[in-house]
Amino acid sequence: MTTNATTALPIDSSTPPLHADARPGAPLSPKEAYRALCGTESAIHLFARDWWLDAAVGPDGWDVAIVGKHDRILAAMPYVVRRRWGMRILTQPALTPMLGPWLHDSGGKPAARLSSQKEAMRALIDQLPPFDHYSQTWHPDVGNWQPFYWKGFRQTTYYTYTLADLSDPDALWAGLDSKTRRAIAKAGGEHRLEVRDDLALEQLLELNRKTFGRQGLAPPYPDELVRRLDAACRARGCAKMLLAVGPDGVPQAGYYFVWDERSAYALISCADPAHRSSGANSLCLWATIQAVGRLERQYNFSGSMIESIEAYLRAFGGAQTPYFHVSKTRSRLLLAREGVLSLVGKE
Amino acid sequence: MEAVLTQSSKQGDAGEARGRPDAASAKDEYRQLCASEPGIPIFSTDWWLDATAGVDGWDVALVRTNGRIIGAMPFHTARRFGMTVVQLPPLTPALGPWIRSNGDKTSTRLGHEQKVMQALIEQLPRFDHFRQTWNKDLSNWLPFYWNGFDQSTEYTYVIPALHDLDAVWNGFDAARRKHCRKGAERHQLRVRDDLSVDDFLVLHRMTLASRGVPQAFTDDCLRRLDAACAQRQRRKIQIVVDEHGRACAGTYTVWDGGCAYALIKGSDPEMGNTGAPSFCQWEAIRFSATMAPRYDFVGNMNPSIEPYVRSFGAEQTPLMTITKTPSRLLRLRQGLKSALGATAPSRFAEPEPRP
Numbered sequence: 001m002t003t004n005a006t007t008a009l010p011i012d013s014s015t016p017p018l019h020a021d022a023r024p025g026a027p028l029s030p031k032e033a034y035r036a037l038c039g040t041e042s043a044i045h046l047f048a049r050d051w052w053l054d055a056a057v058g059p060d061g062w063d064v065a066i067v068g069k070h071d072r073i074l075a076a077m078p079y080v081v082r083r084r085w086g087m088r089i090l091t092q093p094a095l096t097p098m099l100g101p102w103l104h105d106s107g108g109k110p111a112a113r114l115s116s117q118k119e120a121m122r123a124l125i126d127q128l129p130p131f132d133h134y135s136q137t138w139h140p141d142v143g144n145w146q147p148f149y150w151k152g153f154r155q156t157t158y159y160t161y162t163l164a165d166l167s168d169p170d171a172l173w174a175g176l177d178s179k180t181r182r183a184i185a186k187a188g189g190e191h192r193l194e195v196r197d198d199l200a201l202e203q204l205l206e207l208n209r210k211t212f213g214r215q216g217l218a219p220p221y222p223d224e225l226v227r228r229l230d231a232a233c234r235a236r237g238c239a240k241m242l243l244a245v246g247p248d249g250v251p252q253a254g255y256y257f258v259w260d261e262r263s264a265y266a267l268i269s270c271a272d273p274a275h276r277s278s279g280a281n282s283l284c285l286w287a288t289i290q291a292v293g294r295l296e297r298q299y300n301f302s303g304s305m306i307e308s309i310e311a312y313l314r315a316f317g318g319a320q321t322p323y324f325h326v327s328k329t330r331s332r333l334l335l336a337r338e339g340v341l342s343l344v345g346k347e
Numbered sequence: 348m349e350a351v352l353t354q355s356s357k358q359g360d361a362g363e364a365r366g367r368p369d370a371a372s373a374k375d376e377y378r379q380l381c382a383s384e385p386g387i388p389i390f391s392t393d394w395w396l397d398a399t400a401g402v403d404g405w406d407v408a409l410v411r412t413n414g415r416i417i418g419a420m421p422f423h424t425a426r427r428f429g430m431t432v433v434q435l436p437p438l439t440p441a442l443g444p445w446i447r448s449n450g451d452k453t454s455t456r457l458g459h460e461q462k463v464m465q466a467l468i469e470q471l472p473r474f475d476h477f478r479q480t481w482n483k484d485l486s487n488w489l490p491f492y493w494n495g496f497d498q499s500t501e502y503t504y505v506i507p508a509l510h511d512l513d514a515v516w517n518g519f520d521a522a523r524r525k526h527c528r529k530g531a532e533r534h535q536l537r538v539r540d541d542l543s544v545d546d547f548l549v550l551h552r553m554t555l556a557s558r559g560v561p562q563a564f565t566d567d568c569l570r571r572l573d574a575a576c577a578q579r580q581r582r583k584i585q586i587v588v589d590e591h592g593r594a595c596a597g598t599y600t601v602w603d604g605g606c607a608y609a610l611i612k613g614s615d616p617e618m619g620n621t622g623a624p625s626f627c628q629w630e631a632i633r634f635s636a637t638m639a640p641r642y643d644f645v646g647n648m649n650p651s652i653e654p655y656v657r658s659f660g661a662e663q664t665p666l667m668t669i670t671k672t673p674s675r676l677l678r679l680r681q682g683l684k685s686a687l688g689a690t691a692p693s694r695f696a697e698p699e700p701r702p
Binding site for chain 2: 109110111114115118143144145146149150154155156157159175177305307310311314315316317318319320322324
C-alpha cells in the first residue's frame with residue numbers, strides 16, 4: 001500500500017471544502033459529490049445523509065471531507081461548523097446521535113481492510129478545514145480510530161443498546177426483564193393505556209417540554225428543529241411517532257424513531273413524570289420495538305450512559321454496543337478552559 | 348448489593364478501613380482463587396504479580412457473595428513523588444477486573460457485572476493517579492465511568508484461530524512468508540529452546556540499543572518472572588541461531604489457557620537481513636498453537652507496529668485503558684503528566700519492530 005494510491009478529491013485540494021460551493025462549469029464540489037453518493041450508498045447511516053443535515057442545520061450549515069479514487073468516493077466525513085468566541089468548532093447537529101466517518105468497505109482480509117482504513121482516514125483528516133475543536137460521536141460500526149490517534153485526536157467509548165434480530169416477537173418478549181414485562185402488561189391492562197401512531201407531532205413536543213420542564217429544564221433543542229427533521233423524514237417515509245395515551249386521552253409517554261435501510265434509531269423519548277408508575281414509557285418502547293420488527297430493521301436504543309436510563313434500557317434485552325466519541329482541541333484557550341472545568345468537576 | 352460483602356462502602360477510605368488482617372486474608376483468598384480458577388488471565392495471577400510487582404507491591408479488591416469470590420481486581424501501587432499511583436507493574440501488558448460468569452441472559456449478566464464492578468471500585472485504596480490497561484476480553488467500563496474514571500481505546504493485534512496453522516501461514520503477507528522461508532533455507536537458521544533468559548536478554552538489549560530505547564524493566568525483574576513462569580511451564584524462550592551458532596533473534600512467549608502473548612522480542616540488528624526475526628516469530632506462533640487458541644502480539648499504539656503485525660495477518664483488537672486523577676491532584680495535572688512522561692505508556696515500552 002502506497003500513500004499515493006488514494007488521492008483526495010477534489011483535485012484542486014487548495015480549495016478548502018468549507019468554501020467549495022458549486023460554481024458554474026466547475027467540477028462537482030465535495031458536497032455535491034457527497035449528495036450524489038448519499039442517494040446510492042445505503043451504508044451511509046441516516047444521520048450522515050445530506051438531507052438530514054440540510055434539515056438539521058440548513059444546506060449551508062454543514063460540509064463534508066471526501067476521499068476518492070478514480071472518481072469513486074471511498075470515504076467521507078460530514079461535519080457541522082459552529083463558531084463560538086471566534087473559534088471554529090467541527091461537530092454534529094443537535095438531535096443527531098452520531099456522525100463521523102463513513103468508509104467504503106474494501107472487503108478482503110482484515111489486514112487489507114485495516115490498511116485501506118488507515119489511508120482513507122488519514123486523507124479525511126487532511127481534508128478537514130482548520131479548526132479549534134473537533135467533537136463527534138461515531139457510528140458503532142466504525143471501531144478503528146487509530147489513524148485519528150496518530151493525528152493527535154482523543155477517544156472515549158460510550159455504549160448504546162441494540163437489538164439485531166427483531167424477527168421473532170416471542171423471543172423479544174422472552175428477552176425482556178420480567179419487571180419490564182409486568183410493567184408493559186400492567187400499562188395495557190390496569191392502566192388502560194393505548195399506543196397511538198396517529199397523533200400530531202405537537203402533542204409529542206408538548207409532552208417533551210413537560211418531561212424537561214418537571215426537571216426545571218428546557219429541551220436542549222428547539223421545537224422548530226424537530227419539526228424540520230420530522231418533515232424531512234416524513235417526506236421519505238422513515239420516521240414514526242408513537243404515543244401512549246391514557247383513558248382520558250392525554251399522552252403519558254412518547255417515542256419518536258427514525259430509520260435507514262439497516263437500522264432504526266430512537267430519536268426522542270419522553271414521558272410525563274406525573275405518570276411514571278403507569279408503565280407508559282415501557283409500553284411505548286415495546287410498541288416501538290415491535291414496529292421496528294415489522295420494518296425488518298435492527299433497533300438502536302440510542303443510549304444511555306446515564307446510570308438510571310442505562311438500567312431501564314438494558315431491561316429490554318439488547319446487546320451492549322460500544323461506539324466512539326472522538327475529539328481534538330487545538331486551541332490553547334479551549335484546552336485551558338477544559339482544564340479549569342475538570343478542576344471544578346464540570347468536565 | 349446487600350448480598351455482596353464489601354468491607355467498606357465508601358471510596359477513598361477503603362484502604363485504611365480494610366485494615367491489615369483483612370487485607371492479608373483477601374490476598375490469601377485471591378491466591379487460592381488463582382490456583383483454582385483457570386479463567387484468570389496470566390498477568391492477573393498472584394505469582395505473576397509477586398514476580399513483577401513484588402510480594403508487597405500489589406493488592407487485590409475482592410467481592411464475595413455467600414463466602415464465594417465473585418469478583419476480583421488486583422492492582423499494583425507505586426509511590427511517585429510522594430503520590431500514590433496505581434499502574435501496571437513492569438512486564439505486565441494488562442490487568443483488569445475478573446468477574447465470575449453467572450451464565451444468565453445478557454441483561455441480567457450485564458447488571459450483575461456492573462454491580463460487582465461497583466463493589467470492586469469501592470474497595471480500591473485511595474490513590475492520586477490510576478492507570479490500568481485491561482485485558483482484551485473486557486469491554487464494559489460503565490461503572491468506572493459512573494465513578495469518574497476516563498477511558499480510551501487502544502489496540503493490540505491478535506491471530507485468532509491458531510488451531511489451523513495452514514490458514515495462519517496463508518494469512519501472512521507474501522513478503523513475510525518469503526522472509527520466513529529465506530531465513531530457514533539460505534542461512535540454515537534453526538530455532539533453539541534450550542537457551543537461558545540471560546541469553547535472551549543479550550538480544551533484547553541489542554534491539555533496544557539500536558533504537559535508543561531504554562529498557563522498561565530491570566534484569567532481575569525479568570529473571571524473577573522467568574523463574575516463576577518456568578516453574579509453572581508458562582513460558583518459552585526461542586532463539587534462532589545461524590549456521591555458525593550465532594544468535595540472531597529471539598522471542599519470549601508466555602501463555603494461559605486463553606491466549607499466548609509475545610511478551611518480549613529481541614534481535615541482533617547485524618543479522619536483520621537473514622530473515623531471522625520473521626522466522627523466529629513464525630516459530631513462536633507455531634509453538635503457541637500447541638498451548639493456546641490465540642496469539643497476541645502485545646502491540647501498542649506506536650504507528651510502526653501496525654504494518655509489521657498486519658503482515659502476519661493479525662487482527663486489530665481493542666483494549667481499554669482506564670484512568671483517573673482525583674481532584675486534589677488535578678491542579679498538578681500538567682506537572683504530573685510531564686513528570687510521568689506525557690504519553691504515560693500504559694504498557695512497558697516494547698521497541699519498534701523492524702519490517
